[in-house]
Amino acid sequence: MSDTANRIVDIMAELIQTRGYSAVSYQDIADAIGIRKASIHYHFPSKGDLGEAVIRQYNKSLLDELEAVAADPGASASDKLEAFLEPYLSFRGDDQRVCLCGALAGEFFALPKGMQAEVTKFFEAHQGWLTNLFAACKKDGSMKMPGSPEQTARLFFGAMQGALLAKRAANDDTQIDDVATTLRALVA
Amino acid sequence: MSDTANRIVDIMAELIQTRGYSAVSYQDIADAIGIRKASIHYHFPSKGDLGEAVIRQYNKSLLDELEAVAADPGASASDKLEAFLEPYLSFRGDDQRVCLCGALAGEFFALPKGMQAEVTKFFEAHQGWLTNLFAACKKDGSMKMPGSPEQTARLFFGAMQGALLAKRAANDDTQIDDVATTLRALVA
C-alpha cells in the first residue's frame, strides 16, 4: 500500500473512532491530510472500500499481537490477559477515541455488507482468543473464573468495550482502570 | 406532546438504535410514518432538537422504572438487580436494536452538544443507580461483590452495554444471557 493510502487509512481510522463512520466524509479526510477529495477516490474508489481497508488493518494489527503472545511459551496466563487488556488501557488519558469496531458496532446496520462482515470478524476473533485462553487456564488450573471459558470471555470482552464507551460518554478516565482492575481480580 | 410528535420520536429512536444517529435522515422518518419531511421540522425544528427529545424520553422511561424499584420496600437486592438487567435482556431475539445511548456513545463527537449532554446523563444516572444499589448491599451484606460498589457498578453496566454490541455484531443471541448469567453469579 502506498504512503498516501496509508495516511488515508490512518486518518480515517481516527475519524471513525471519534465520530463514527457515517459522520465522516471524504472532505474531512482530504482536509486532514492536505489533498483533494478526488485523490482519495484513486486509492479507495468507494467509501465502503476505505472502510473495509481500515477495519482489516485494525484487525490485523491487534490480532498479530494477540497471536504472538498466545504462541509465546514464556508468557504466563496473566501475561496473556494483560496482552488482551493493553489495547483498551491505551485509550486512557485525553484520547477521544474508542475501539474502532466498538464504534462501528453501534451503527452496524448503516454499514455496507463488506464492512459488517469485517466487524463481525473482529468480535468473533477476540472473543474466540479469550475463550481459548480461559479454556487452557481451566485445564491447567492457572486461573479461577466466574463461569465457563466462553462465558468468561464474553464478560471480559464486553466489559472492556463498554468501559471505553462509558469512559468517553461520562468523561471519566478512571472507568477503564476500574473495570480492568475488577476483571483481573476475578481470575486472580 | 402531540400524537405525531410521539410517532416521530418513536421511529427516530428505533432508527438510531439500528443505524446510529448520523445515518438517519428526515426523509427516512417521513417515509416510515407516511408524512413529508417539512412536517417533521414543524415538530422538531432541527435534527439535534429531535435527537435530544429522543434521548430524554428514553432516559426518563428507563429511569422511572429504576427509581420505582429502588423505592419499593418490598424489592430485594436481587429484584433490583433484575430490574437493571431487564431492559438489556429485552433485546434478545431477532431485535436488531442496541441501547440507544450505547449506539450514540459510539459516535459521540459527531453529536450536537445538547445530545452529548443527554448521553452523558444516561451513563452517569445508570452507573450511579447501580453504585447506590451495591453500596446498600455492602452495608447490609445482602450481596458479595468483586470490587468496590462503584467498581462493581461500572463492571455490570459496561458488560451489559458491551454484550448488546457483541450480540448484534457477532449475530449471537446467547451473548446477552451469557453475560447476565455470569454477572448474577458474581454477586450471588
Added chain:
DNA sequence: GTCTATACAAAGATAGAC
C-alpha cells in the same frame, strides 16, 4: 498520483399556501 471541474443525489432547513 494528483489535480480541476463537474455530475448527481441527498442532506437539513425555510417560506408560504391550504
Added chain:
DNA sequence: GTCTATCTTTGTATAGAC
C-alpha cells in the same frame, strides 16, 4: 399541522487534464 416548492450545502463519485 401538513403540504408543495425551493434554497443551500454537502455528500459520493467520475472524467479528463497534467
